[in-house]
């Protein structure tokens with residue numbers, strides 16, 4: 150599996166450090182606000198676990214599973230809710246945790262959905278941001294790393310279901326997806 154990686158971009162130590170830094174900021178920003186921290190499955194599951202452990206104030210967590218329509222490397226703009234939240238969100242402060250923002254289409258749909266559900270606030274925390282690819286005006290509030298315009302895997306991010314269990318983020322060798 151490691152042989153399929155062209156270059157390691159962020160090690161687990163790099164990610165731990167950035168999660169601590171973001172967590173310190175979140176602890177300040179959400180003190181007394183009892184946020185609902187929403188993990189967008191599946192890719193965000195590892196970063197979510199890091200982030201919530203660094204929030205040192207009251208918070209609740211929940212999970213959403215959304216799938217974007219498109220091929221393995223690009224979304225189309227429509228999302229299907231595979232698993233919705235378990236709790237109502239009207240009046241709540243929502244913090245969405247993502248693994249990556251690429252075109253911004255997935256988050257654009259999610260932010261619209263939360264606003265439609267009359268939340269008090271909605272903010273975005275993402276491990277990776279790939280701003281070069283943006284087609285929607287989504288600006289994350291908390292970002293781990295800005296990534297170059299390459300297809301990355303690991304630390305939750307997959308290619309055809311694989312590589313989520315890599316303990317780092319790396320660039321997938323193009324030969325892996327070009328041969329498919």
Ligand SMILES: O=P(O)(O)OC[C@H]1O[C@H](OP(=O)(O)OP(=O)(O)O)[C@H](O)[C@@H]1O
Pocket residue numbers: 189190191192193215216217223224247248249250251252253254255256306307
């Ligand atoms: O900004 P966008 O172009 O919309 O792309 C970002 C989305 O793509 C990935 O999810 P994916 O649909 O691959 O699902 P997964 O998290 O289950 O792997 C990622 O977790 C984001 O939700």
Ligand SMILES: Nc1nc2[nH]cnc2c(=O)[nH]1
Pocket residue numbers: 222249250251252299300301302306307308
């Ligand atoms: N695994 C993975 N999923 C994505 N979804 C949007 N961009 C990416 C990416 O670079 N890697």
